[in-house]
Amino acid sequence: MTDIFISYAHSDRPKIEKLADQLIGFGYDVWWDHELIGGTTFASEIERALHQSKCVIVAWSIKSIQSEWVLDEASEAKRRGKLIPIRFDATVPPLGFRQFQTLDFSDWDGVADSDPVSELKKGVSRFLKPHPGPHDRETSTKTTVSLAGGYSDTIAVLPLENLTGSADQQFLVDGLHEAVIIQLSKIKALRVISRTSVRRFAGSPLSLPEIAAELGVEKIVEGSIMRAGEKVLISVQLIDVRSDTTLWAERFERNAESILDLQNDAAAEIAQQTSVILTPEDRNRLGTVKNVKPEAYEKYLKGMFHWYKLSPEDTQLAIENFEQALSKEPDFAPAHAGLAAVWAGIQQMGIMQPSVVSPKIKYAAERALALDPNSFQAHFMWAVYSTWSAWDWEGAEQAYLRAIDLNPNFPDTHAYYSHFLNIVGRFDEARLAIGKALNLDPFNPLIRSLYAVDLAMWQEFEKALEELIEIRKAAAGSWLPLQIMRFIYHSKGQHDDAYEITKELYSVLDKPSVVEALISGMERDGYRGALIAAGLELETLSATSYLAPIQIAVLFHWGGDIEKAAEWVRIAYEQRDPEAPYIKNMIFFSDDAKAHPKIKGVIDGLNYP
Template sequence: MGTVAASRLQFGAFELDLATGELRRSGSVVRLPPQPLKVLALLAGRPGALVTREELRAHLWGEETFVDFDRGLNFCVNQVRAALGDDADSPRFVETLPRRGYRFIAPVTGLPGPAASPGIVLPAPPETPAEPPSVPSPPRRVWPITIAAVAIGLVLTSAYLERPPSAPGAPVAHRMLVVLPFANLTGDPEEEFLSDGVTEELTTQLAGLPREQLGIIARTSAMKYKGTKAAVDQIGRELGVDYVLEGSVRRGSDRLRITAQLIDARTQAHLWAENYERELRDVLALEREVTSAIAGEIRLQLTPQQRQRLSDVRPVDVEAHEMYLRGRHLWNKRSPPALQQAIELFSEAAAKDPRYALPHAGLADCYVLLHQHGLLTPAASFPRAREEAQAALDLDPTLAEPLASRANARFLFEWDWAGAERDFLRSIELNPSQATAHQWYAELLTATGRTEAALSEVARARELDPLSLIVRTASGRPFYYARRPDEAIARFRSAVEMDPSFLVAHALLGRALEAKGRHADALAEIEQALVLGPEEPTTVAEHCAVLARLGRRPEAL
């Protein structure tokens, strides 16, 4: 296949704009440093063709470069794969040809674009075949000390990390932020729901900021650091974030005091800090003040509608808000008893303040989970989830979470897949940092046979919630249902390694191994799942089927 001559290249859910030098996924800018971006442009511009390591060296560092460039090139390719959610062992986009180079294996479509000076210039493909002659390559000259590595590091990172702040009106690069669990300074464990609630609500508020400029790590991954003493730079590396927001909460009588500070994850420099004290009834306004201050500090470009939303907050009944926070604290535990208690608290909060939308959103989430835990039938859970989601949206149409719950009901119970997709897309538009919405949408895409789009959504969910066991397990489902068992096995095994006590990961790994024909290995995983959950009916049935395939019919019966 030859060079794709176009200013924009589309592959899967991604679009690479050569004029602006931007990679986008489903409309959102994906952060990628300049040198890896050049590698991607060169590979995607020649889909199906071998691009040799020598060509890449010449294009990125020049023909006369004598440093050992292998480390720099490997870094670039790894960055490209991370941005695309790709895997070197089972690639969907970039294939490695050992000791030769790389090949872009996904279909690429050229899209028209406005005439502009290109930000990335693609070299012409070689006139001679790219196959290197089968003679030994001359030895490379290697510098005797680490100056080479330092030079490569500077080339790769200086323009990206040390660039000055964007000028007014200039495009703002996509960055990532995590809200760490706010500390409870009351000393009372019973008040933990309040600090956790403020953390979650700030996460939600920040997630409503422009998605092409700022991504927010999900609560699940952020809460892994609760009570730890991990350094900010370590958290930055583990979560892939640019900024860390941390703080504390203290309540006294009818007032709330919040301290918050924003830290650069790379330099650990404190960029902004502020103390707030308000009446409890104004807590939502306080949280939006914090959000607005952070948006200004990191120079996000807000639309008038977004600015209006941050300032348009009504006071909330103090008791209703406390009931909601206690309910959400229980919901996050995900256990059946906690979910039942959460339903009681959400119901009381909705009755206490009939104009308060969030308790209805919480009820919708509860009914979805009660079905997933097998505690309610679909007929008992999904209509209630849809009813509560609609009640929340009637009170506040800007809420993203109830849209995702309603979409799930439409998808799994009503079989209204077109309506479910509209709800998922609108939910993600309102809050692009909902890892769960991306994960659920991926399941819909999988069910409708759109594997590549599903993989893109799962990759986005993993970026937003990198420490989530649920999301990691879900990343194997599109491969399993697309009859790609090797790739499914790799992802399910990764989830098992993350938490060997997770029943679902063992069960799904067993199914993938069975699909591969590895019945003995499948039996071992399914039996481990049965140890963890002996009453789970699907796993019991799978166990019987594998025994039968192994010729152990009496045991299966």
């Protein structure tokens, strides 16, 4: 029986040849298709080797993700639970494979004694033991870093069970669940799956090994929350899904005023039980907390509970709860950071005038930074403000990098950093950033929507549409996928599809008069007439309520009225529309439109680096 089957694109053959030689040198029996015997049926020989192998290394690259052979082989390996993915460049793995920890060979120089090969060898050893080979050497079972994105262990904290006896306490259960994840995610050598991706497994009938395979992790934390008066108790257990063994279990009990100590202690103990060696820096991040009044912390948790629902009603409730938390504890930095996040969301959704919202984001982020200079949330929010409000590119990048340094496992930072990198034209780096976000939060519709925007900016329209169709299944009623889809359909010349999606978009945005304008414009003057009619209707509505100027400009541009489009681009610049930074590299405007004096003036005025 073959030990290792290697699936790859033939353009990557030089690297595969070196890798296969090294694995053979370690004592493994390796099959790759240079072994095909003349006269043998090509497909049947591959299928035989694939089925007989004990594990399958799939090498992702810009070419292999387009190969039906590689995709079929990877799917079979995934189905049989013997997949080991690696990548040779910044390519994001295809849908269905992003949840797996992917070893990074993008900078590999072909040397056997290297970190990527060492990590690959450890991955292979989970499936089989090598036969004695000339290059075989002992490796440590506990390391501080690994090449799989710098991780030496992978973990998912499943949603905690609410044993408080009250559904009204769900905010507390969800809040402590997220808090434990955030504390663990500050450890650089530990890959921690984000809360959004693990939430889909609440009450799941899947077994723990099946959940672990979906998330691409080796260990899972299960637990529950109980509350009795002012006492809060959290019970947790750490399970190694490979051996189906409970590695550790513990109960933590604290008074409500020490709830921050509770979540920190639980996270620190969980980390100690993994194969990660905590650095002094890790211990420092986990070790110090400032206790706050219980009633303030509860309001903060309620604020986060409502913010994550993202509805207009819940957004307002989030603001109210954060403000109530601050009325009880004015120096509580997380509540200020939470407010900054809500106001930034309101601005991005185009609900309020940027001149009203931007100062609120700035104040809340500045306060959070002043109160806690080591808050990754505060630095992240300052990065968001600097990118979409201040247009301060240098300040934004410094804030992104500091936030990532403080918490390398927070997917949102990587995802929004990818947009920053695309805005300033650093596309290869953007691919790496969004890849990290998807690796940490593979099932989050928002992260995947941001990735679809990235794909649109790279003009990889088919892949973007594939993403967006899946997102719509998971997040029905969301406007963002529709927004991106209409851009793509228009850019591809599929005007009928663009028209239908645009109607659906403005229906979701509750703009019935715009839908009517689209329909009547289509009947009179076709597709372009529909867009002009919608632009004129939005122009009328903008006199009484804020509407994102760039979206109005786009409709006029696509409808053929470049002068009106240019005027609305100028308004977008003056009003500091958060979509204005996308003008240069997004598919909003044609190259001819960008050469218009007003639009070119805005591009120059944005002072891209």
